[in-house]
Amino acid sequence: xxxxxxxxxxxxxxESFVDEPGLDEILKGSIExxxxxxxxxTDYLVKNVDMMLVCVPTPITKDMAPDYSYISDVANKVGKxxxxxxxxxxxxxxxxxxxxxxxxxxxxxxxxxxCNSDFGVCSAPERADPGKIVQNxxxxxxxxxxxxxxxxKLVADVYRAVTKATVMEVSSAGTANAIKLTENIFRxxxxxxxxxxxxxxxxxxxxxxxxxxxxxxxxxxxxxxxxPGVGGPCLPANPYYIIDAASKVNYIPFxxxxxxxxxxxxxxxxxxxxxxAYNHVGLALKGSSICVLGVSYKANVRDIQISPAxxxxxxxKEMNQTIKIFDPYYAGEPIKDIVxxxxxxxxxxxxxxxxxxxxxxxxxxxxxxxxxxxKKNLVLIDSRNIYEPAKLPKGLVYVxxxxxxxxxx
Amino acid sequence: xxxxxxxxxxxxxxESFVDEPGLDEILKGSIExxxxxxxxxTDYLVKNVDMMLVCVPTPITKDMAPDYSYISDVANKVGKxxxxxxxxxxxxxxxxxxxxxxxxxxxxxxxxxxCNSDFGVCSAPERADPGKIVQNxxxxxxxxxxxxxxxxKLVADVYRAVTKATVMEVSSAGTANAIKLTENIFRxxxxxxxxxxxxxxxxxxxxxxxxxxxxxxxxxxxxxxxxPGVGGPCLPANPYYIIDAASKVNYIPFxxxxxxxxxxxxxxxxxxxxxxAYNHVGLALKGSSICVLGVSYKANVRDIQISPAxxxxxxxKEMNQTIKIFDPYYAGEPIKDIVxxxxxxxxxxxxxxxxxxxxxxxxxxxxxxxxxxxKKNLVLIDSRNIYEPAKLPKGLVYVxxxxxxxxxx
Numbered sequence: 001x002x003x004x005x006x007x008x009x010x011x012x013x014x015e016s017f018v019d020e021p022g023l024d025e026i027l028k029g030s031i032e033x034x035x036x037x038x039x040x041x042t043d044y045l046v047k048n049v050d051m052m053l054v055c056v057p058t059p060i061t062k063d064m065a066p067d068y069s070y071i072s073d074v075a076n077k078v079g080k081x082x083x084x085x086x087x088x089x090x091x092x093x094x095x096x097x098x099x100x101x102x103x104x105x106x107x108x109x110x111x112x113x114x115c116n117s118d119f120g121v122c123s124a125p126e127r128a129d130p131g132k133i134v135q136n137x138x139x140x141x142x143x144x145x146x147x148x149x150x151x152x153k154l155v156a157d158v159y160r161a162v163t164k165a166t167v168m169e170v171s172s173a174g175t176a177n178a179i180k181l182t183e184n185i186f187r188x189x190x191x192x193x194x195x196x197x198x199x200x201x202x203x204x205x206x207x208x209x210x211x212x213x214x215x216x217x218x219x220x221x222x223x224x225x226x227x228p229g230v231g232g233p234c235l236p237a238n239p240y241y242i243i244d245a246a247s248k249v250n251y252i253p254f255x256x257x258x259x260x261x262x263x264x265x266x267x268x269x270x271x272x273x274x275x276x277a278y279n280h281v282g283l284a285l286k287g288s289s290i291c292v293l294g295v296s297y298k299a300n301v302r303d304i305q306i307s308p309a310x311x312x313x314x315x316x317k318e319m320n321q322t323i324k325i326f327d328p329y330y331a332g333e334p335i336k337d338i339v340x341x342x343x344x345x346x347x348x349x350x351x352x353x354x355x356x357x358x359x360x361x362x363x364x365x366x367x368x369x370x371x372x373x374x375k376k377n378l379v380l381i382d383s384r385n386i387y388e389p390a391k392l393p394k395g396l397v398y399v400x401x402x403x404x405x406x407x408x409x
Numbered sequence: 410x411x412x413x414x415x416x417x418x419x420x421x422x423x424e425s426f427v428d429e430p431g432l433d434e435i436l437k438g439s440i441e442x443x444x445x446x447x448x449x450x451t452d453y454l455v456k457n458v459d460m461m462l463v464c465v466p467t468p469i470t471k472d473m474a475p476d477y478s479y480i481s482d483v484a485n486k487v488g489k490x491x492x493x494x495x496x497x498x499x500x501x502x503x504x505x506x507x508x509x510x511x512x513x514x515x516x517x518x519x520x521x522x523x524c525n526s527d528f529g530v531c532s533a534p535e536r537a538d539p540g541k542i543v544q545n546x547x548x549x550x551x552x553x554x555x556x557x558x559x560x561x562k563l564v565a566d567v568y569r570a571v572t573k574a575t576v577m578e579v580s581s582a583g584t585a586n587a588i589k590l591t592e593n594i595f596r597x598x599x600x601x602x603x604x605x606x607x608x609x610x611x612x613x614x615x616x617x618x619x620x621x622x623x624x625x626x627x628x629x630x631x632x633x634x635x636x637p638g639v640g641g642p643c644l645p646a647n648p649y650y651i652i653d654a655a656s657k658v659n660y661i662p663f664x665x666x667x668x669x670x671x672x673x674x675x676x677x678x679x680x681x682x683x684x685x686a687y688n689h690v691g692l693a694l695k696g697s698s699i700c701v702l703g704v705s706y707k708a709n710v711r712d713i714q715i716s717p718a719x720x721x722x723x724x725x726k727e728m729n730q731t732i733k734i735f736d737p738y739y740a741g742e743p744i745k746d747i748v749x750x751x752x753x754x755x756x757x758x759x760x761x762x763x764x765x766x767x768x769x770x771x772x773x774x775x776x777x778x779x780x781x782x783x784k785k786n787l788v789l790i791d792s793r794n795i796y797e798p799a800k801l802p803k804g805l806v807y808v809x810x811x812x813x814x815x816x817x818x
Contacts, residue, residue, distance in 0.1 A: 096610075096613050096615055097613060127627055139628075140627065140628065141626040141627065143623045143626065166626065168623060168626055170619060170623050171616070171619060172615070174613065174614070174615055175615050175616065175619055175620060175623070176623070178606075178610060178613075178615050178620045179620050179623035179624050182606055182620050182621070182624045183624040183627050183629075183630045185602070186599070186602065186624065186630055187629070189598065189599075189602050189664075190595070190598075190599070192664055193594070193595065193598050193664055193665070196662050196663070196664045196665065197587075197591060197662075199660065200651070200654075200655050200658070200660050200662060201505075201587060203658040203660060204505050204506060204583065204587075204654065204658065205583070206505055206581070206583055206584050206587050207580070207584065210579060210580060210584055211584060211587045211588050211591050212591070214552045214577060214579050214584065214585070214588035215588050215591045215592040215595065217550040217552065217575065217577055218536055218549065218550065218592050219548075219549065220592075220596070220631070221592045221595055222629070222631045242609070245609075245613065246609050249609070249612040249613065251608065251609050251612060253605050253606075253609060254605070254667050254670075254671070255598075255601055255602055255605045255664070255667050255668055255671055256602070256605065258663050258664050258667050259664055261663075262663070262664055
């Protein structure tokens with residue numbers, strides 16, 4: 001069930017709106033064997049199922065507060081036809097208090113039924129890694145926590161019936177949501193830590209990528225990597241759900257707040273690296289040109305939600321730099337009114353420099369020699385540190401995030 | 410070589426001043442086979458070796474600045490007799506800039522020789538986990554970075570000759586030191602993150618230990634645990650070495666700074682938990698009594714350096730609570746003028762509550778039933794979350810760090 005009619009029409013034809021390897025096969029198989037129904041009508045859906053898995057966006061507003069409009073909306077729509085014995089399962093990432101303070105009150109009010117005695121509510125937060133969702137389905141363990149032990153057990157058993165991964169039952173819906181946010185904030189904070197080290201190590205002349213490689217030889221270190229910022233639907237939004245829940249009990253999670261700030265400032269730091277590198281060859285941003293490689297928020301996917309690349313592009317535009325873009329996942333389509341080049345060569349042509357903003361697999365083997373041959377003092381800003389400076393052609397002016405500026409010799 | 414004569418005299422007798430399982434056997438074997446010499450005279454040492462491994466303390470001063478006095482001292486003493494071809498290897502944790510800004514200038518000035526052309530300097534930061542140093546010697550990989558590639562290779566080969574672990578050569582001494590600080594600060598920041606979550610989850614009625622257990626079922630999460638603060642010779646000091654090095658290039662690593670602050674505030678939070686729990690049973694701290702279990706900074710070692718337990722004891726003393734202490738590693742010896750009880754029973758006797766500050770293995774199997782039988786409303790503050798509340802006796806008032814207060818039912 002989705003409220004978007006085009007999405008549903010396409011799904012009926014076996015065409016998914018997300019680009020996940022393996023998904024189309026599953027979709028087509030389900031349609032062929034008549035195992036799936038696609039609907040746009042919530043009333044029809046609620047009347048015809050015993051259990052609902054709710055997967056709605058939980059983004060943030062422009063002023064960085066949780067946007068609960070999607071979940072309020074779904075609770076209102078479901079509540080209308082909710083009947084005894086039904087189970088509402090939340091897959092979306094919400095705060096540890098959202099189920100009890102927003103979802104259940106709406107469901108109870110609209111349905112005139114009582115949670116636990118009449119219907120069940122449970123959290124089973126998704127742990128999807130976009131681009132690998134199908135591949136990970138049987139390997140990434142799940143966590144399930146309901147408002148009631150029996151509901152938890154029942155929902156966990158449903159998940160166990162479809163995944164080979166371990167399904168852990170936890171003591172409450174709030175605990176399940178706390179687990180989801182804790183693990184994502186763990187990532188956000190550790191990326192922020194590496195970003196913070198990067199800015200310092202650039203100034204100390206140390207290569208952060210080498211530092212992380214060295215630290216990762218220790219048994220209790222897990223590598224996270226610096227970059228142009230953190231994007232996508234989860235990491236830049238999740239921390240604000242905890243920050244909001246904390247503010248309601250008069251608590252400011254300073255560390256989480258600062259980590260978010262560190263990551264949010266990275267696009268500006270990347271602009272600074274562009275300025276440094278262009279300045280090194282005697283160019284101002286105004287009047288010079290740059291080719292952006294990659295706009296997606298992460299490698300090998302076509303998704304630009306909260307992508308740091310968009311912020312970097314804005315910052316460079318503000319300084320009146322001429323921008324060209326190449327991203328194989330968007331070839332030919334405009335991003336911020338810039339038509340994305342169809343080939344790498346056409347996009348780099350005539351540019352004073354190149355900036356890598358997404359580490360798509362297609363970028364790893366670029367032959368920079370031919371570009372250096374055509375353009376003296378070509379600049380390469382490697383915001384994802386995907387290249388080994390020692391293997392780059394002589395004469396290229398190179399800088400990475402956490403890697404000091406140098407002319408390749 | 411050590412400047413402490415008693416240490417050296419005891420070592421000659423085969424008695425080590427540190428309590429590391431397996432170390433005494435190695436020491437005695439070396440003495441027996443005449444493979445080791447113990448000296449107190451630096452001049453004699455420097456005149457008679459080709460390579461020195463320097464392991465001096467790198468603590469912080471009372472105002473939280475790096476205390477470089479030990480390394481300056483050793484550089485001055487070594488410099489006096491330094492000769493061509495010798496190699497100075499730093500095992501202590503220093504900042505990425507310390508070798509070049511402090512050690513080499515002193516060595517060069519005092520010896521009138523030049524680094525690289527005359528003598529070698531290299532960093533090979535220790536990665537010791539106290540209590541497991543011998544056990545880990547062949548399994549924890551090492552990182553070696555010198556001021557010169559040949560020195561790096563030579564020193565790495567010396568380490569390879571004695572350890573089965575992998576020895577990685579990195580591009581500079583500063584990089585090796587950056588790796589050491591990065592991995593320790595990674596731990597400090599992640600413990601701080603779990604401490605920050607703990608204080609929030611207590612207020613939200615969520616058990617942080619369950620949250621961490623749940624999050625650890627995800628493939629890219631690595632568990633760190635909340636507690637009464639972070640102690641020992643490394644984690645509370647290392648971040649200030651980076652903060653100091655950063656301040657010299659006009660950079661404030663806010664995230665690292667805030668993480669340190671979060672951890673440093675935990676002893677005060679633990680005092681707050683004591684106040685909450687005692688208040689719950691109608692007691693003020695003044696006039697009531699508590700038994701502290703554990704004073705070491707970590708489990709199963711006899712080391713109270715910067716132990717958070719000492720701070721908690723100070724805070725409780727300030728509020729005029731009567732304190733008894735039990736720590737099997739200190740039985741009978743005074744800590745902060747309090748004689749440590751010889752047995753658990755004698756120490757708990759007459760106390761209104763018990764607070765666990767170190768997770769020594771001896772504390773896991775304590776039978777609380779007998780204490781609850783003797784004392785109504787007995788309070789247990791479990792700052793290391795080593796107990797399962799469900800398995801504790803009825804009537805005990807329990808609170809942990811990140812675990813809401815409850816009376817066991």
